Amino acid sequence: MRLEDGRTSQCSAGAAMKYGVMGAGYAGARRGGKPVRQYNRPLPLLPRARLKRTQFIQPQSIRVDGRIRAREVRVILGATNEQLGVMKLPDALRKAQSLGLNLVEVAPNATPPVCRIVDFGKYRYELSKQDKEKKNAAGKLKEIKFRVNIDDHDYLTKVRRSEEFLDKGYKLKIHLQFRGREMAHQELGMALMQRVKADLNTMAHVEMEPKLVGKSIGMTLSPLPTAKRKRRFLPMGDEELHAEDADDNDEAEE
Numbered sequence: 193m194r195l196e197d198g199r200t201s202q203c204s205a206g207a208a209m210k211y212g213v214m215g216a217g218y219a220g221a222r223r224g225g226k227p228v229r230q231y232n233r234p235l236p237l238l239p240r241a242r243l244k245r246t247q248f249i250q251p252q253s254i255r256v257d258g259r260i261r262a263r264e265v266r267v268i269l270g271a272t273n274e275q276l277g278v279m280k281l282p283d284a285l286r287k288a289q290s291l292g293l294n295l296v297e298v299a300p301n302a303t304p305p306v307c308r309i310v311d312f313g314k315y316r317y318e319l320s321k322q323d324k325e326k327k328n329a330a331g332k333l334k335e336i337k338f339r340v341n342i343d344d345h346d347y348l349t350k351v352r353r354s355e356e357f358l359d360k361g362y363k364l365k366i367h368l369q370f371r372g373r374e375m376a377h378q379e380l381g382m383a384l385m386q387r388v389k390a391d392l393n394t395m396a397h398v399e400m401e402p403k404l405v406g407k408s409i410g411m412t413l414s415p416l417p418t419a420k421r422k423r424r425f426l427p428m429g430d431e432e433l434h435a436e437d438a439d440d441n442d443e444a445e446e
Contacts, residue, residue, distance in 0.1 A: 255297040256312050257285060262305045265297070270310035278304055322360075333412075334362045338388070340374045340381050351391050352425045354413075358395040359421060364413040366402075381409050389413075394422040 255261070260281060267276040267284050276287070288295040288309045296315055299306035308315070334357045336350055354364055366388055368381050385402040392413060400412035415421065 254316070255300065256294050257288070260295065260297050260305070260307065262297075264304045265295075265307040266302070266304050267295075268306065268308045270308040270315070276309075284309075332362055333365055335365045335367055338366065338368045338384060340368065340370065340377065340384065342384070348425065349428075351388065352428050354388075354392055355395050355423055355425055356428055358392065358413070358415045359423070361415055363399070363415070364392075364396065366411040366413065368409040370407045370409075375407060378404065378409075385409055385411055391424060394424050 253259075263281055264278055265281055265284050267279050267287065268274070269276060270293075279287070284295050284307060291309060293309050294312035294315075295307050296310055296312055297305055297307050336354050336357075338347070338350060342350075354366075357364055366385065368385060370378070370381060374381070382402060382404075389398060389402070389411065394416075396413035396415050398411065399414045400410070402409050402411040
């Protein structure tokens with residue numbers, strides 16, 4: 193198209209009108225034989241892209257004291273794990289208040305919901321500590337050592353220790369070492385490994401079946417998903433854990 197001053201534009205009249213780029217001096221539509229001056233029109237604004245706000249998933253809130261909705265709850269005294277039975281919610285709240293503690297709903301989907309009488313601040317701290325330990329334990333390996341002639345007490349201690357590791361998300365390497373003439377009774381070693389495997393099948397699945405390598409048998413266990421784990425033995429106390437750690441250090445030095 194030709195401009196009023198005689199210059200030629202690179203765009204057509206239709207394109208100029210469509211995009212609003214007709215400048216001052218453009219000879220557009222004629223009125224009475226005279227060109228009508230078209231003034232600059234602003235470019236159309238493109239719609240702004242809507243930015244999605246980052247949505248942070250809030251952890252499921254734990255119901256405490258007056259926030260508990262159930263009419264009846266099954267109550268456990270946190271300090272001693274004593275079962276206080278099924279109680280009306282007001283009675284359970286009064287029991288917790290009389291002890292200077294909180295009523296915390298720990299199993300809301302149970303029938304009736306299960307509550308523990310604990311110090312909520314300490315309870316929340318323990319939960320966060322456990323979550324941190326489980327995240328740090330993911331993919332890490334712990335080793336438990338057995339002997340062919342292990343007695344029942346030591347066996348139980350090591351199996352309970354294994355449950356502690358599995359509950360924290362550790363993988364386990366079960367190691368059985370033969371000494372001297374014990375190599376002539378490899379079937380006893382295999383039988384012991386099968387016993388360990390059976391005793392821990394509610395906490396772990398076998399990643400590597402028992403295998404004889406040289407003078408030892410090895411087996412690897414991986415923890416089951418948290419919802420599927422079920423302890424078969426009593427949890428170990430802090431003193432027992434420290435004692436077992438000392439025994440493990442002694443075996444390592446040997």
